[in-house]
Amino acid sequence: MSLTADDVTQIAHLARLGIDKQDIDSYTKDLSGILDLMTQMSELNTDNVDPMAHPMDQAQRLRTDSISEHNNRDKFMSIAPQAEAGLYLVPKVIE
Amino acid sequence: MHTKSLTELAQGLRSGEFSSVELTQHFLKRIKQYHDLNTYITVTEEIALQNAIAADARLASGQGAALTGIPMAQKDIFCTLDIKTSCGSKMLDNFIAPYNATVVEKFNQAGAVLLGKLNMDEFAMGSSNETSYYGAVKNPWNINTVPGGSSGGSGAAVASRLASCATGTDTGGSIRQPAAHCGITGLKPTYGRVSRYGMIAYASSLDQGGPMARSAEDAAILLQTMAGFxxxxxxxVDLSVPDYSAGLNNSLAGLKIGLPKEFFSTDLNSDMAATLKTAINEYRKLGAEIKEVSMPNLKLAIPAYYVIAPAECSANLSRFDGVRFGYRCENPVDLTDLYTRSRGEGFGKEVKRRILMGTYALSTGYYDAYYVKAQKIRRLISDDFKNALTEVDVIMGPVTPTPAFGIGEKIADPIEMYLSDIYTIAINLAGLPALSIPAGFINDLPVGLQIIGNYFTEDRLLNIAHQYQQVTDWHQHTPKGFE
Structure with a gap:
C-alpha cells in the first residue's frame, strides 16, 4: 500500500506537525515502505483474539479522591515559553 | 577505582580506601578526558560533589545503603528536579524538570551520586543513538560504530567506565541492544516492575526502565534500588520486591533452557550463531538442559510493534505544543502556526516519522485495521511466549542480528533500522523480563546473549546471568584506551 504526498500533508495536519515542503516526498516514501511492512499483519487470522493492552491484563487502578499533590503552579509555569499572572500566553484566538 | 564492581566500591568507601568525593572526582575527570565519546548531554559536576559530600557524612555515621556514595548516571529521559532533562530532543533542550522521576528519587534516597544525564536517541526512538539532537554517541569498542540505542549513552558510558553504572529504558530493546553492542549487562524488567513516573513517555504500554551495569551482580544491586510499586x-504492579542478590549463587542444575527455532533460523549470521552456541554450551556444562521451542508468531512482532509504538507515541507526544514547556517557534502568527511550527522545528526526523505513522494508524477508518489488529497479534505473540515458558524455565537467543554497525550505515533507511530490533521487540510486546549479557566478540566487537524469563522472575534471570559470569570473563573485558 502506498501513500500520496497529499495523504502525508493531511496526516501532518491532523498531528499539527510542520513538515518542510521539500521533505514531503521523502516522508511519503518512508511511510509507504513502513505501511508495506504493516500489511504483513493481514496474513494472520485474528478473528477470535482479544486485543491486548496491558501485559498482565491489569485494568486501570483507581485511587481515593483525596489531595495528594501540593500546588506547584508557579514552579510549573516558570518553565513556560510565555506566561503571566498565572496564565499561559498564546497568540490571540478570538478577535 | 573505575574498574571496581559496585560491591567493591561500597567496601572501598567503608574501609576508607577512598572517599565518595575522591571517587566522584575520579569519574568526573574521566568524563572530561573521554568527552569525545559524547556519552553525556549534561554533566552535573556541582551536584555530584554535593551528593558525594553528603554521602561521605552518611557513611561516616554508619547509615549508608548499598549505593551510598557511588557515582552513577541517569539516562536523560528521567526527570531530574531543577536539572535539564532533554530526552535527546531540541524540543526539551530548554526543559528544566520541575520534579524528580520516582527512579531518580529512589537513587537520591539511596545516597547515590549523580554524575549527569546520558545521551540517547531522541525521545528514545532509535536503535543507534544517531537520532539524538546532541549528536551520535561513539562506541568505545570502535569509535566508528554505533553504541546501539536508544540508551546508547548509558551503554557507552558504562563500557568506557565513565560511570560505575547507569539507568536505561527499554521500549523495543533500548536497554538490551546497547548493552549487547557495548559489552555490558542490561536488564529490561517485567512491565510494571519499575515505576514509569517521571520517565518521559514514548509508548506507554511498552516502556520500562532498568539497570545497565558491568555485571549481573551489579545489575541486581541497581534493580533493588529501582524496583517496586x-x-x-x-x-x-503492586507486588513485593524480592532480594535480587540473595539467589545469585544458586545452582543451575536442571535449568531448562528453550531455544526458539525462529531465533536460530538460517537468517542468523553464522558468526553470531557460533558465538551463541558456545555460550549456550557453557550453560550445558553448568547443568542446564537445552530444548528447542517454537514461537510461530514472532515474525509479526516487527509490524505489530511499529504500529503500536508509533500510535502510542503520537498520542504521548501531543503534549509538546509550545505552550506550557519546551520549545516554542519564533513569532507565531496564530495558534495553529504556534503548534505546527513549534512541533515541526522541535522534533527531529525519526520522531516526526513515528508521529505521522501513529497518527495515520489511529485515524478514522484505519484504527481497526492497524492498531486493533496489532494488539491482537500482540496477544498471540504473548501466548507464544507463555506456552514456551510452560515447557522451559527461560528462553535464550541473540539480542541483535550483528555486532555494532557503522555510524551512518543505517540511518538513511528507517526500515532497515527497524529490522535490527527483530530479536528484542517481541519481549516488550509480551511485557516479559529479559537481559543481555556479554557472550564473546566478533571482529573485536562485543556480542550479547539474550535471556528471557517468565513475568517477575528477574531474580532468576540475574542468577542465570551471574553463574555464566562466574565461568566466563567476557563481562570483564574493557575497550582499549579506556582501561
Whole structure:
C-alpha cells in the first residue's frame, strides 16, 4: 500500500506537525515502505483474539479522591515559553 | 577505582580506601578526558560533589545503603528536579524538570551520586543513538560504530567506565541492544516492575526502565534500588520486591533452557550463531538442559510493534505544543502556526516519522485495521511466549542480528533500522523480563546473549546471568584506551 504526498500533508495536519515542503516526498516514501511492512499483519487470522493492552491484563487502578499533590503552579509555569499572572500566553484566538 | 564492581566500591568507601568525593572526582575527570565519546548531554559536576559530600557524612555515621556514595548516571529521559532533562530532543533542550522521576528519587534516597544525564536517541526512538539532537554517541569498542540505542549513552558510558553504572529504558530493546553492542549487562524488567513516573513517555504500554551495569551482580544491586510499586504510576504492579542478590549463587542444575527455532533460523549470521552456541554450551556444562521451542508468531512482532509504538507515541507526544514547556517557534502568527511550527522545528526526523505513522494508524477508518489488529497479534505473540515458558524455565537467543554497525550505515533507511530490533521487540510486546549479557566478540566487537524469563522472575534471570559470569570473563573485558 502506498501513500500520496497529499495523504502525508493531511496526516501532518491532523498531528499539527510542520513538515518542510521539500521533505514531503521523502516522508511519503518512508511511510509507504513502513505501511508495506504493516500489511504483513493481514496474513494472520485474528478473528477470535482479544486485543491486548496491558501485559498482565491489569485494568486501570483507581485511587481515593483525596489531595495528594501540593500546588506547584508557579514552579510549573516558570518553565513556560510565555506566561503571566498565572496564565499561559498564546497568540490571540478570538478577535 | 573505575574498574571496581559496585560491591567493591561500597567496601572501598567503608574501609576508607577512598572517599565518595575522591571517587566522584575520579569519574568526573574521566568524563572530561573521554568527552569525545559524547556519552553525556549534561554533566552535573556541582551536584555530584554535593551528593558525594553528603554521602561521605552518611557513611561516616554508619547509615549508608548499598549505593551510598557511588557515582552513577541517569539516562536523560528521567526527570531530574531543577536539572535539564532533554530526552535527546531540541524540543526539551530548554526543559528544566520541575520534579524528580520516582527512579531518580529512589537513587537520591539511596545516597547515590549523580554524575549527569546520558545521551540517547531522541525521545528514545532509535536503535543507534544517531537520532539524538546532541549528536551520535561513539562506541568505545570502535569509535566508528554505533553504541546501539536508544540508551546508547548509558551503554557507552558504562563500557568506557565513565560511570560505575547507569539507568536505561527499554521500549523495543533500548536497554538490551546497547548493552549487547557495548559489552555490558542490561536488564529490561517485567512491565510494571519499575515505576514509569517521571520517565518521559514514548509508548506507554511498552516502556520500562532498568539497570545497565558491568555485571549481573551489579545489575541486581541497581534493580533493588529501582524496583517496586509506585502509586504515582497507574500501570505499576503492586507486588513485593524480592532480594535480587540473595539467589545469585544458586545452582543451575536442571535449568531448562528453550531455544526458539525462529531465533536460530538460517537468517542468523553464522558468526553470531557460533558465538551463541558456545555460550549456550557453557550453560550445558553448568547443568542446564537445552530444548528447542517454537514461537510461530514472532515474525509479526516487527509490524505489530511499529504500529503500536508509533500510535502510542503520537498520542504521548501531543503534549509538546509550545505552550506550557519546551520549545516554542519564533513569532507565531496564530495558534495553529504556534503548534505546527513549534512541533515541526522541535522534533527531529525519526520522531516526526513515528508521529505521522501513529497518527495515520489511529485515524478514522484505519484504527481497526492497524492498531486493533496489532494488539491482537500482540496477544498471540504473548501466548507464544507463555506456552514456551510452560515447557522451559527461560528462553535464550541473540539480542541483535550483528555486532555494532557503522555510524551512518543505517540511518538513511528507517526500515532497515527497524529490522535490527527483530530479536528484542517481541519481549516488550509480551511485557516479559529479559537481559543481555556479554557472550564473546566478533571482529573485536562485543556480542550479547539474550535471556528471557517468565513475568517477575528477574531474580532468576540475574542468577542465570551471574553463574555464566562466574565461568566466563567476557563481562570483564574493557575497550582499549579506556582501561
Amino acid at each position: 509506585d502509586p504515582k504510576d497507574s500501570t505499576s
